[in-house]
Amino acid sequence: MNISIFGLGYVGCVSLGCLANNGHHVIGVDVSQNKVDLINKGKPTIIEKDIDTIIAEQHKLGSISATTDAMDAVIKTEISIIAVGTPSSPQGHLNLKYIFKVAENIGKAIQNKDEFHIAAIRSTVLPGTCDKVAEIIEKASGKKRNVGFAIVDNPEFLREGSAVQDYYNPPLTLIGSDNIDAANKVADLYRKLPGEIVITDLRVAEIMKYVNNTYHALKISFANEVGNVCSELGIDSHKVMEIFCKDKQLNISNYYFKPGFAYGGSCLPKDLGGFKTLAHDLYVKTPVIDGIGITNENQIERATDLILKYPNKKLGFLGLSFKAGTDDLRNSPAVRVIELLLGKGADIKIYDKNINTTMLTGTNKDYIDARIPHLSNLLVKDVDHLIETCDVLIVNTNEDEFKSKLVLIEDKIIIDFVRLDDRLLDYENYVGINWSTKKNNNDTYFSSEDTVL
Ligand SMILES: NC(=O)c1ccc[n+]([C@@H]2O[C@H](COP(=O)([O-])OP(=O)(O)OC[C@H]3O[C@@H](n4cnc5c(N)ncnc54)[C@H](O)[C@@H]3O)[C@@H](O)[C@H]2O)c1
Incomplete structure (x- = not known):
């Protein structure tokens, strides 16, 4: 050519x-x-x-x-x-x-x-x-x-x-x-x-180079912060990162690389907090690692703000736990969002087939009692009834049963935290927490300075 x-x-x-x-x-x-x-x-x-x-x-x-x-x-x-x-x-x-x-x-x-x-x-x-x-x-x-x-x-x-x-x-x-x-x-x-x-x-294609290079810079800074903490403890950081890179399932893989809602559960918040405190006690600055929790809080705020765009509507949460297939409510970001919305007087119903309030025990029960003590009044057993009676459906866990039901509904507002099904992206009333849909993918990112010839 x-x-x-x-x-x-x-x-x-x-x-x-x-x-x-x-x-x-x-x-x-x-x-x-x-x-x-x-x-x-x-x-x-x-x-x-x-x-x-x-x-x-x-x-x-x-x-x-x-x-x-x-x-x-x-x-x-x-x-x-x-x-x-x-x-x-x-x-x-x-x-x-x-x-x-x-x-x-x-x-x-x-x-x-x-x-x-x-x-x-x-x-x-x-x-x-x-x-x-x-x-x-x-x-x-x-x-x-x-x-x-x-x-x-x-x-x-x-x-x-x-x-x-x-x-x-x-x-x-x-x-x-x-x-x-x-x-x-x-x-x-x-x-x-x-x-x-x-x-x-x-x-x-245009944004890819920025995403790649930002991630490369993040990798370097993360490894450096881990190195700084390890060296203060007399631990060989190269051995640590070598082992880190051997985990091709969770560490060096596409796992967790899906934009969506905040993380939660009993391990990530606790262990991140533990590492941050360790660094703090060693007088090692770790701004990248400290920022992880801030980003997570921001995601909870973003989710709440998205829902608050629909005031005076009946809200139906599909899933309450921090991920599908568990009844663990500890540090579930959806619990935080619901707590905030209840404080503003929201009318909320929740469906989660894995949650039975009478079966909750220990720290799981304590967590929910401190935040939504009347949870049993909000929980419904029939997902079809929730879908029928609520105006805004908030998808919090990626369950197959939600997929099959929501792809048939066009008249409700659907706020999706988990990218439940790509067929929903065509819907007029569908909102993804952080991805574009057919109706809003034409934003322009120019500042006036950039467009000057
Ligand atoms: N350097 C890298 O490693 C690298 C890697 C990937 C991507 N990039 C990107 O590629 C682009 C180019 O980077 P580079 O490092 O090769 O830049 P460079 O500065 O080495 O070369 C740019 C060339 O463009 C010429 N130029 C300016 N105006 C011109 C015009 N009107 N007509 C013809 N030539 C003109 C300049 O005289 C210069 O020789 C940048 O956007 C950069 O971010 C660079």
């Missing part, structure tokens, strides 16, 4: 060499004459292992060239990859002026082109950027998105220092687009690479 790459920095230079190495003809575009000259002499613009050999070889074969002439590069190619810088302002806003300038250049160039063109954004950009880039191209070209051109988001995951190795061994190749043909054409560039090719929505 004939490809143009805008930006000949770390990402652009590696993509230029590696795409050519995989059989494509690639034209690099940069505003820096110096970088353009380097490529045209067969030299890389960056220091990276193996890139000098690749650029020299591909230059010799005539597979790569570079120019400052954006118009010429776009006319001669089918896909333009955008790999210009997206630096942050001190407040953390992205400066997208380089991206928007390239969009304008691509738009002007495709005015003079009959063939369909694809702009693939490889730079790291916030959700909504691709739509803004498409608007700029439409304005500059007079062509319609998905008629004369398409936008694809194709975030880069390489790390400096091992960029060529990372390019050829990506964890996955991610492509976001509203145009499946364009997405597949960009995917064709990477078919020779290992790793799954994932084609998804534009905004999902």
Whole structure:
């Protein structure tokens, strides 16, 4: 394929060499004459292992060239990859002026082109950027998105220092687009690479790099805080984390990675509190670990606020315990939410087939007696009756019996804490605690500073 790459920095230079190495003809575009000259002499613009050999070889074969002439590069190619810088302002806003300038250049160039063109954004950009880039191209070209051109988001995951190795061994190749043909054409560039090719929505692809890198930073900070506590106790933190990583069921796995409601139960709150207190007593600062409980409280508040958006309604809770299949009410976040709502005079009914107040004993009973002493008056035995008589149904536990009943109901407000069933996402009156539904997935995340050209 004939490809143009805008930006000949770390990402652009590696993509230029590696795409050519995989059989494509690639034209690099940069505003820096110096970088353009380097490529045209067969030299890389960056220091990276193996890139000098690749650029020299591909230059010799005539597979790569570079120019400052954006118009010429776009006319001669089918896909333009955008790999210009997206630096942050001190407040953390992205400066997208380089991206928007390239969009304008691509738009002007495709005015003079009959063939369909694809702009693939490889730079790291916030959700909504691709739509803004498409608007700029439409304005500059007079062509319609998905008629004369398409936008694809194709975030880069390489790390400096091992960029060529990372390019050829990506964890996955991610492509976001509203145009499946364009997405597949960009995917064709990477078919020779290992790793799954994932084609998804534009905004999902745009946010992924931020989610990944935030998580990587969290991993490092978590391991460092554990290390700081261990070293104060004379424990070898490397042994600890090595064993931690051996648990592929709960620790290094997709378990617990589902957005939803707060955690609860008898173990997580207690043991997190124990670790925090241990660190405090050792005078070790652990702000990341301290923040976990704050996030959990925030989730309880968020759930309560969601329900309070429906005042004077009859509320029906489906499930009360901290997870399905147990009668353990200790630290169940739903108990906290109900306690708060009762304090505001809410009319509440609860169905949980595992809870029988006469069978509650010990700390489980003490917990509920201190918070909802009249629980037996709120509990109902017949889930159909609860569904029929309540206006707002709050799904707190992921039980199959709730699934089969709620997918048949369209006239009630359903507030879902557990992502019970994806069929519910289509419903007008469905609210997920922290995921979008069909009716609210078009938010834009631009600040005024970001959109300035
Ligand atoms: N460096 C990394 O390890 C890495 C990894 C993954 C993703 N990213 C992302 O990729 C993007 C590029 O990063 P980088 O490190 O390669 O940046 P860089 O600063 O090394 O290179 C950007 C290049 O874009 C050029 N440029 C600016 N305006 C231009 C224009 N109008 N036309 C053509 N070229 C123009 C600059 O002259 C420069 O050579 C950023 O969004 C970054 O966050 C970087």
